Amino acid sequence: MPGLEDLYREIILDHYRSPRNRGELETPPAHRSEGFNPLCGDEVVVYVDVDDERVINDVRIGGQGCSISQSSASMMSAAIKGKTVEEAREITRAFKAMMSIHEHELGGEVGSGEIDGEIALGDLEALRGVVKFPVRIKCATLSWNTLTQGLDEVTAEP
Amino acid sequence: MTLDTATVKADFPLLEREVNGHQIVYLDSAATSQKPRVVLDAMNEYYETINANVHRGAYTIADLATRRMEAARQKVATFVGAPSAAEVIFTRNATEAINLVSQTWGRANLHDGDVVVLTELEHHANIVPWQILASERDIELRWIPIDDQGRLVLDDIDRLFDGASLVAFSAMSNVLGTITPVRAIADAAHDADAIVLVDASQLVPHVPTDVEALGADFVAFTGHKMCGPTGIGVLWGRRELLEAMPPFMGGGEMILQVTKEGFTTNELPWKFEAGTPAIAETIGLGAAADCLTSLGMDAVREHEVSLTAYALRTLAENHGDKLRIFGPSEPASRGGVLSFEFADVHPHDVSQVLDQHGVCVRAGHHCAKPLMQVLGVNATSRASLYVYNDESDIDALSTALDGAADMFAF
Numbered sequence: 206m207p208g209l210e211d212l213y214r215e216i217i218l219d220h221y222r223s224p225r226n227r228g229e230l231e232t233p234p235a236h237r238s239e240g241f242n243p244l245c246g247d248e249v250v251v252y253v254d255v256d257d258e259r260v261i262n263d264v265r266i267g268g269q270g271c272s273i274s275q276s277s278a279s280m281m282s283a284a285i286k287g288k289t290v291e292e293a294r295e296i297t298r299a300f301k302a303m304m305s306i307h308e309h310e311l312g313g314e315v316g317s318g319e320i321d322g323e324i325a326l327g328d329l330e331a332l333r334g335v336v337k338f339p340v341r342i343k344c345a346t347l348s349w350n351t352l353t354q355g356l357d358e359v360t361a362e363p
Numbered sequence: 364m365t366l367d368t369a370t371v372k373a374d375f376p377l378l379e380r381e382v383n384g385h386q387i388v389y390l391d392s393a394a395t396s397q398k399p400r401v402v403l404d405a406m407n408e409y410y411e412t413i414n415a416n417v418h419r420g421a422y423t424i425a426d427l428a429t430r431r432m433e434a435a436r437q438k439v440a441t442f443v444g445a446p447s448a449a450e451v452i453f454t455r456n457a458t459e460a461i462n463l464v465s466q467t468w469g470r471a472n473l474h475d476g477d478v479v480v481l482t483e484l485e486h487h488a489n490i491v492p493w494q495i496l497a498s499e500r501d502i503e504l505r506w507i508p509i510d511d512q513g514r515l516v517l518d519d520i521d522r523l524f525d526g527a528s529l530v531a532f533s534a535m536s537n538v539l540g541t542i543t544p545v546r547a548i549a550d551a552a553h554d555a556d557a558i559v560l561v562d563a564s565q566l567v568p569h570v571p572t573d574v575e576a577l578g579a580d581f582v583a584f585t586g587h588k589m590c591g592p593t594g595i596g597v598l599w600g601r602r603e604l605l606e607a608m609p610p611f612m613g614g615g616e617m618i619l620q621v622t623k624e625g626f627t628t629n630e631l632p633w634k635f636e637a638g639t640p641a642i643a644e645t646i647g648l649g650a651a652a653d654c655l656t657s658l659g660m661d662a663v664r665e666h667e668v669s670l671t672a673y674a675l676r677t678l679a680e681n682h683g684d685k686l687r688i689f690g691p692s693e694p695a696s697r698g699g700v701l702s703f704e705f706a707d708v709h710p711h712d713v714s715q716v717l718d719q720h721g722v723c724v725r726a727g728h729h730c731a732k733p734l735m736q737v738l739g740v741n742a743t744s745r746a747s748l749y750v751y752n753d754e755s756d757i758d759a760l761s762t763a764l765d766g767a768a769d770m771f772a773f
Contacts, residue, residue, distance in 0.1 A: 209719050212715065213712075245742050246735060271710075271712050272771070
């Protein structure tokens with residue numbers, strides 16, 4: 206039986222209490238995307254400032270949600286800041302692979318359940334315990350899906 | 364007559380189980396109630412001894428199944444004071460009951476420029492069906508506001524009801540527990556020549572209900588919140604309205620005659636019950652009505668008022684300013700639905716910690732997002748009470764909240 210200590214790791218609570226990169230960016234030049242969890246009403250806003258070299262120069266997180274969605278968004282912002290769009294997508298894939306062990310059971314995409322060995326997730330590893338609480342996977346992936354949507358929109362722009 | 368909760372609890376097999384090493388403490392009956400053994404037995408007995416389709420076969424078990432199902436309809440009619448079982452339409456749930464009205468009565472009677480009045484307390488089930496109609500034709504939706512205790516503000520209803528064709532509202536809020544003054548609202552609506560639909564999903568399981576005394580034209584409720592199974596709900600309507608309404612879904616059972624040229628509808632209530640009905644579930648709902656009748660709905664209400672008072676008092680004493688309970692502060696004017704905010708802990712995290720203590724509460728918007736917006740929150744935690752809950756369940760909730768405070772102490 207998974208215990209709460211598997212879910213609420215200290216580093217998660219730290220990001221929840223002191224979220225990184227919280228706030229807004231001016232749009233444009235930054236891009237704003239919004240995500241909702243229809244189950245609980247949580248919302249996340251992701252601002253990304255992507256330059257001509259496709260580098261994410263800055264990122265800010267808005268919205269509100271539970272400790273898992275907020276800490277995941279905070280860690281995500283720290284992980285992708287300064288990375289290229291492609292690198293951010295790689296990290297997203299690695300993170301979702303870590304989360305997707307149960308996703309196929311929920312009707313979502315089928316993942317390998319394996320983490321890409323090339324990608325270091327750092328603090329994000331702390332969220333590994335979330336997979337033991339399938340209901341919370343959507344909390345952890347909310348900001349990542351919103352980021353993906355934002356990056357898709359940025360790179361689709363002429 | 365008062366409830367002996369120890370005896371009541373023993374009739375609900377699920378309540379014997381453990382969750383995460385604790386005896387389960389089930390505090391989510393506003394979402395769905397647990398089921399007593401008599402309901403499960405009635406459904407099993409149908410399948411094991413008289414399973415046959417209804418209203419068709421002439422053989423013995425088909426006749427028994429038909430009679431058992433129609434007896435259940437009579438039990439439900441009696442339970443809510445319906446003048447005739449012919450006015451009791453079985454649906455899948457309360458949502459379908461309300462959609463039945465919006466799609467039949469609504470399509471026939473609501474036209475461009477008409478007004479539908481709702482309240483800020485409503486569940487999505489009594490909002491979206493009207494928004495669907497309003498998206499197809501030019502219907503104005505008006506909203507009765509609430510005050511800071513979650514009670515309807517009726518000062519302005521003469522203006523709100525002016526020109527209204529329909530007033531549709533909840534008898535008891537599934538979020539705040541607010542019991543609304545159904546009769547007064549219905550009378551005012553009728554004075555304005557509006558039709559009245561009452562969403563009684565939270566009322567019927569918890570408060571003695573007489574549809575005639577409510578003064579409504581339509582009353583929708585669901586089986587699974589009143590000790591019955593899922594998949595069975597009820598629409599009660601006044602006979603003359605039901606007779607004038609076009610049919611809902613087309614198919615078997617709802618017809619008297621079908622030719623290549625057309626069809627004629629069956630008589631009430633089958634006119635609105637196309638296809639093979641949920642026979643076992645209907646029989647289960649009949650058993651649930653029997654069960655609640657034998658407990659006594661006055662006793663059920665008395666038990667819940669007293670337990671709600673205990674909960675409001677105990678939680679306030681133990682958690683003080685950290686806990687904010689929404690809704691009316693007076694137990695007699697509310698049901699046992701306690702939506703709350705706990706410190707700065709998100710409802711998802713509250714319910715996660717509570718689950719580790721075996722305590723089941725709901726976290727989220729409770730299918731009432733417009734109400735959440737009025738309350739200025741994204742989500743709440745919600746503990747809701749029923750016949751099998753007692754003071755020990757409230758104490759367990761209170762203790763588990765201490766665990767949440769420890770985990771998230773900022």
